[in-house]
Amino acid sequence: MDILNALVVFLNFVFIPAAAYGAQLALGALGVTLIYGILRFSNFAHGDTMAFGTAVVILVTWGLQSLGITLGPLPTALLALPFGIAATAVLVLATDRAVYRFYRVKKAAPIILVMASVGVMFVMNGLTRLLIGVSEYRFDDGARFIINVRDFRDWTGLPEGLALRSTQALTLVVAVIVVAALFWFLNRTKSGKAMRAYSDNEDLALLSGIDPERVVRLTWIIAASLATIAGTLYGLDKSFKAFNYFQILLPIFAAAIVGGLGSPLGAIAGGFLVAFSEVAVTYPWVKVVGYIAPGYEPGGLMQLLGTEYKFAVSFVILIVVLLFRPTGLFRGKSV
Amino acid sequence: MRKLLLATAAGALMAGAAGAEEIKLGVSLGFTGPLESMAPAMQQGAELAMKEVSDSGLLLDGTTVASVTGDSTCIDAAAATATVERLIAAEGVKGIMGGMCSGETIASLENVAKANGMVMISPSATSPALTTIEDDGLFFRTAPSDARQGDVMADIVLGRDIKTVAVTYTNNDYGKGLADSFAKAFEEKGGTVTVNSAHDDGKADYSAEVAALAAAGGDALVVVGYVDQGGSGVVRAALDTGAFDTFVFPDGMVGAALETNFGSEIDGSFGQNPAADGPGRDTFLKMAEEAGFDGSGAFSGEAYDAAALMLLAMAKSGSTDPATYKGSVMDVANAPGEEILPGELAKALEIINGGGDVDYVGATAVELIEPGESSGTFREVEFKDGKMEVVGYR
Numbered sequence: 001m002d003i004l005n006a007l008v009v010f011l012n013f014v015f016i017p018a019a020a021y022g023a024q025l026a027l028g029a030l031g032v033t034l035i036y037g038i039l040r041f042s043n044f045a046h047g048d049t050m051a052f053g054t055a056v057v058i059l060v061t062w063g064l065q066s067l068g069i070t071l072g073p074l075p076t077a078l079l080a081l082p083f084g085i086a087a088t089a090v091l092v093l094a095t096d097r098a099v100y101r102f103y104r105v106k107k108a109a110p111i112i113l114v115m116a117s118v119g120v121m122f123v124m125n126g127l128t129r130l131l132i133g134v135s136e137y138r139f140d141d142g143a144r145f146i147i148n149v150r151d152f153r154d155w156t157g158l159p160e161g162l163a164l165r166s167t168q169a170l171t172l173v174v175a176v177i178v179v180a181a182l183f184w185f186l187n188r189t190k191s192g193k194a195m196r197a198y199s200d201n202e203d204l205a206l207l208s209g210i211d212p213e214r215v216v217r218l219t220w221i222i223a224a225s226l227a228t229i230a231g232t233l234y235g236l237d238k239s240f241k242a243f244n245y246f247q248i249l250l251p252i253f254a255a256a257i258v259g260g261l262g263s264p265l266g267a268i269a270g271g272f273l274v275a276f277s278e279v280a281v282t283y284p285w286v287k288v289v290g291y292i293a294p295g296y297e298p299g300g301l302m303q304l305l306g307t308e309y310k311f312a313v314s315f316v317i318l319i320v321v322l323l324f325r326p327t328g329l330f331r332g333k334s335v
Numbered sequence: 336m337r338k339l340l341l342a343t344a345a346g347a348l349m350a351g352a353a354g355a356e357e358i359k360l361g362v363s364l365g366f367t368g369p370l371e372s373m374a375p376a377m378q379q380g381a382e383l384a385m386k387e388v389s390d391s392g393l394l395l396d397g398t399t400v401a402s403v404t405g406d407s408t409c410i411d412a413a414a415a416t417a418t419v420e421r422l423i424a425a426e427g428v429k430g431i432m433g434g435m436c437s438g439e440t441i442a443s444l445e446n447v448a449k450a451n452g453m454v455m456i457s458p459s460a461t462s463p464a465l466t467t468i469e470d471d472g473l474f475f476r477t478a479p480s481d482a483r484q485g486d487v488m489a490d491i492v493l494g495r496d497i498k499t500v501a502v503t504y505t506n507n508d509y510g511k512g513l514a515d516s517f518a519k520a521f522e523e524k525g526g527t528v529t530v531n532s533a534h535d536d537g538k539a540d541y542s543a544e545v546a547a548l549a550a551a552g553g554d555a556l557v558v559v560g561y562v563d564q565g566g567s568g569v570v571r572a573a574l575d576t577g578a579f580d581t582f583v584f585p586d587g588m589v590g591a592a593l594e595t596n597f598g599s600e601i602d603g604s605f606g607q608n609p610a611a612d613g614p615g616r617d618t619f620l621k622m623a624e625e626a627g628f629d630g631s632g633a634f635s636g637e638a639y640d641a642a643a644l645m646l647l648a649m650a651k652s653g654s655t656d657p658a659t660y661k662g663s664v665m666d667v668a669n670a671p672g673e674e675i676l677p678g679e680l681a682k683a684l685e686i687i688n689g690g691g692d693v694d695y696v697g698a699t700a701v702e703l704i705e706p707g708e709s710s711g712t713f714r715e716v717e718f719k720d721g722k723m724e725v726v727g728y729r
Contacts, residue, residue, distance in 0.1 A: 012576055012577070013542075013546040013549065013550075013576060014546075017542045017543075017546075021540075144575075148577075149576070149577025150577070152577075153577075161576075161577035162577075163575055163576050163577055165575060234539075238539040238540045239539055239568075241537070241539060243537070244538070244539040247539075248539075278543075279543065279546075282543050282546075282547070283543070283546050283547070283550070284546070284547045284550035284551070285550075286550050286551075287549070287550045287552075301530070301547065301550055301551060303547060303550075306532075307532075307534075307543040307544045307547055308506075308533065308535065310543055
């Protein structure tokens with residue numbers, strides 16, 4: 001019984017939140033890693049691309065809700081997602097045309113593109129705030145819980161409760177679908193193979209007749225879709241606030257670099273690794289330990305780091321990986 | 336040029352002579368700084384009381400009252416000290432209505448007011464440190480100390496048979512001061528605080544903070560935060576994970592937003608905020624509206640009361656000398672005597688001139704306790720069926 005309680009506490013406070021957060025980071029990191037692999041620069045504007053896409057999704061969601069269209073138990077935002085993706089894709093394609101193409105044609109050094117992306121980040125930052133404002137918005141509707149605490153307690157008779165929010169489950173399901181679709185696209189379709197070829201060796205790809213502009217366009221569209229989906233899931237699960245999307249840029253980069261920049265599989269593994277580390281390091285284990293080892297009563301909360309230092313965890317992971325394994329766990333491109 | 340100088344000097348002299356029958360009161364508030372939006376309504380509140388007294392013509396044989404404002408900035412102790420110095424030395428004020436924030440108030444009281452023997456009545460400094468400060472009987476405040484709210488909150492929580500609580504506070508002076516004073520009072524009265532930890536405002540997700548609070552455990556969670564900020568985020572995460580289902584809300588959290596955010600999910604939770612009952616507040620709001628400002632602004636009523644108390648104390652002691660009238664402030668503020676509401680200052684002056692006693696109630700139900708601060712009336716609220724209900728006053 002005590003083992004069960006320990007398990008429930010662990011699931012409720014560590015596993016489920018970390019898994020949902022990990023999936024959101026993984027989707028964000030996939031976008032970063034794709035751009036790095038194919039366009040060969042770290043896109044600092046990715047967080048704000050996510051914010052822009054989510055802002056459009058929220059506006060369309062409000063429109064749909066005012067028309068009386070909802071998805072029943074699912075959030076209406078899922079219906080609005082295609083509109084958000086389309087708007088974001090147009091925005092990043094326009095940005096590529098106006099900013100990045102200029103440097104690509106000149107074959108500028110990657111650091112110049114990175115700096116350009118910092119500029120783009122600030123522009124998108126402002127654009128999102130103009131579009132929707134700086135306040136916090138909650139836009140999830142439909143059923144809030146799949147399992148709620150009270151029902152779970154009644155059902156199992158355990159003193160500890162377990163909650164599974166519908167947005168957490170949705171995040172995981174959507175992430176699995178998106179990742180599967182992405183891998184199928186990259187490995188099985190002609191366009192996907194062209195993208196991988198371009199990523200592996202640009203000159204060889206050009207010689208074999210691959211249209212580079214088409215590959216670039218496709219990459220941006222996929223990155224925009226991933227960003228919008230990741231941003232919307234994050235916003236549904238937590239809440240939308242433009243500034244928070246700027247802040248999750250750091251864990252997203254940590255995830256992409258840990259996994260190995262340019263490696264899609266690495267981005268996913270990195271996302272979950274960063275999320276689980278953040279949650280596990282700042283979680284006080286006293287309750288779980290109390291159930292597993294009933295006789296043992298530790299004095300403190302058994303918390304390694306205060307929750308204020310959550311973001312520091314990403315920094316530490318980033319530094320350790322860069323020091324000891326610069327190419328990441330999955331041997332991506334060197335940073 | 337010389338003529339001009341002479342004329343200016345003469346003009347200044349004449350102006351000085353004309354003002355001899357006038358009492359100047361300093362109004363030292365943070366007109367710039369983090370609370371600048373609150374300062375104008377406070378100034379207007381204080382000036383409303385001064386005007387009422389001047390118009391009555393009953394204070395010390397028809398003396399009139401004028402305000403001299405100074406910017407205390409709220410956060411810059413050096414600037415506030417210089418402002419108060421100027422009000423006393425250059426303007427010759429007979430009393431100071433201010434300061435606004437606790438830190439600058441402490442600085443200007445210790446460095447200037449005490450050295451000059453000047454009375455200060457603050458409408459809004461709530462730090463517990465001002466209760467124990469060595470003030471030579473010169474400092475009063477019409478706002479309750481946060482120590483008082485901590486004490487009231489501890490009584491309310493224990494009164495509901497809740498013996499162990501977890502506390503989370505917003506990471507600033509208000510949050511920390513109130514959380515600490517509550518924790519101290521609660522433990523002195525026999526309760527247990529399992530954890531007292533901070534949360535930062537403006538984050539997307541508070542599940543990590545709530546996980547830590549849940550691990551420490553407790554029968555209820557005391558959320559010393561802001562309802563439009565992290566406070567609501569913490570409550571949301573705690574409800575979602577089932578970590579707590581009873582919450583205790585102090586003044587920063589008690590607001591209509593709680594109803595819209597959580598509805599019936601927080602049934603059984605409770606809290607308190609400073610709010611005077613009685614007719615004084617309504618009268619003051621009406622008077623403010625007629626004078627063309629919003630009397631419901633935070634601490635506007637307290638500012639009216641601060642200025643009124645100072646002037647009534649002068650009338651009572653028959654002197655504008657701070658060293659003399661400081662002894663009468665507590666006297667006019669408390670029973671025995673005729674109860675005085677806002678707008679009745681003329682009546683109060685008449686009673687005092689006739690040798691009677693007054694008990695100033697004012698806009699905020701003033702009741703000063705030693706060492707010269709508002710005892711503070713708190714409204715206890717409770718959530719039932721998704722609605723906030725007032726269940727009593729303490």
